[in-house]
Amino acid sequence: MIDKLEYLLALAREEHFGRGAESCGVTQPTFSAGIRSLEEALGMPLVERSSRFQGFTPEGERVLEWARRIVGDMHAMRADIRALKRGLNGLLRIAAIPTALATITELTTPYRRQHEAVRFSIQSCTSNEVLRRLDNFEVDAGVTYIDNEPIGKNRVVPLYDERxxxxxxxxxxxxxxxxxxxxxxxxxxxxxxxxxxxxxxxxxxxxxxxxxxxxxxxxxxxxxxxxxxxxxxxxxxxxxxxxxxxxxxxxxxxxxxxxxxxxVHAVGLVLPNREPVSPLVAALVNVAEGLARGQAALA
Structure with missing residues (x-):
């Protein structure tokens, strides 16, 4: 079932059956069959179909919300177990608005000082793209404005004020x-x-x-x-x-x-509002909260 939910997330991310299949490392027939199997198991159509992808049905949008939650929890569980066995390691993916890129070192440098086995991927995105990538599990956390436009149900850790x-x-x-x-x-x-x-x-x-x-x-x-x-x-x-x-x-x-x-506008760390979070993200939150306390002390 998890692989079929991941297919659904890939389709939401790519908005194309062929690209979705490629991102999952399977053939398009296997990908399409997996989504049809999920529809049959749930007893309802999830995807608006024609000669190309047209979007999700209302039921599909709701299932997509559950898929994000379930797949996110599965990834967090796997990371938690790996951390117990081998210590904190792996790839931490962060999307940031271009104007915040200069501050990312204030997160990654103390993080790496504490956890040398962790690698980082930093992506420059618009604020809307940061939130979309968070929703689709393309990144683990984002750095964006938190007071100017809606950020949905995501959890926020304020970092600094932008002047x-x-x-x-x-x-x-x-x-x-x-x-x-x-x-x-x-x-x-x-x-x-x-x-x-x-x-x-x-x-x-x-x-x-x-x-x-x-x-x-x-x-x-x-x-x-x-x-x-x-x-x-x-x-x-x-x-x-x-x-x-x-x-x-x-x-x-x-x-x-x-x-x-x-x-003045507030910039902060944004991450999906779910518990428990993965060990990689939990460590990032600790660093961000420490950075925020330091900024507050200087104010």
């Missing part, structure tokens, strides 16, 4: 200022993240509230692309304070606080 800086060349417009307003930021050539990023949606709202018509001259889903263009002196961009600090600011490149208003 914003104008990253610009010192000899560019506004480059010599000690602080700038959002209205002023909206008047200079900007390169920004793409609109599918939650950070961009936050900036759009702030600039719109400041009475500025936002017309970025360059958009990218890569922070490296944005910063490399700022370094030419012809562009500026808006970055979270923590992210701006990692680029080794020189006298030629400045990160200027943006005020009027000073916007």
């Amino acid at each position: 914003y800086r104008l990253l610009t060349a010192a000899d560019a417009p506004l480059g010599r200022r000690e602080q700038v307003s959002w209205a002023e930021v909206g008047q200079i050539p900007l390169c920004l993240l793409t609109p599918d990023m939650q950070n961009r949606r936050i900036l759009d709202r702030l600039l719109r509230n400041a009475g500025t018509e936002l017309r970025p001259t360059l958009e990218s889903n890569s922070i490296v692309v944005l910063v490399s263009h700022v370094q030419t002196g012809r562009w500026a961009c808006v970055l979270p304070e923590k992210l701006a600090q990692i680029f080794g600011l020189t006298p030629r490149l400045r990160a200027i606080p943006i005020v009027e208003p000073e916007e």
Whole structure:
């Protein structure tokens, strides 16, 4: 039964029978037969069928919720047993929004100090993609905004507050200022993240509230692309304070606080709300809670 539930999760993840079968390492006939067998066992259709995948029936959506819970518990049980036998080891998969990537070392470094046999996979995703991958068991935890858009029923561990800086060349417009307003930021050539990023949606709202018509001259889903263009002196961009600090600011490149208003958004660790959690995730929560306590002490 577990393998058939995993087929269902793969179909939800890939939205295609062929790709779902490939992700499970089986042939498409075996994959399709497994899902039909699950439908027969439950006595109801789960998938809307035509020449291609059309989605799930209402019953299928409900079964999908149970499948996520059951398969997640099975994976957690296996990991728990392995940890009892061999100590904490394996692969910990984390999805993070691009603006939080610079802070991941604050989780992975103390984690590895305590558990050297654990390996990490860090994926850069939009906030919506972080939640989708959590739902479909593609990752074990996510790092994303926790106060701006819905995060569903997931468990949250707050990590830090995000504040914003104008990253610009010192000899560019506004480059010599000690602080700038959002209205002023909206008047200079900007390169920004793409609109599918939650950070961009936050900036759009702030600039719109400041009475500025936002017309970025360059958009990218890569922070490296944005910063490399700022370094030419012809562009500026808006970055979270923590992210701006990692680029080794020189006298030629400045990160200027943006005020009027000073916007703050919470970023946190997000994980499925189920008990018990796997040992890998439990250890990550311990590290995150320690990091949060340290941030609170500095506030």
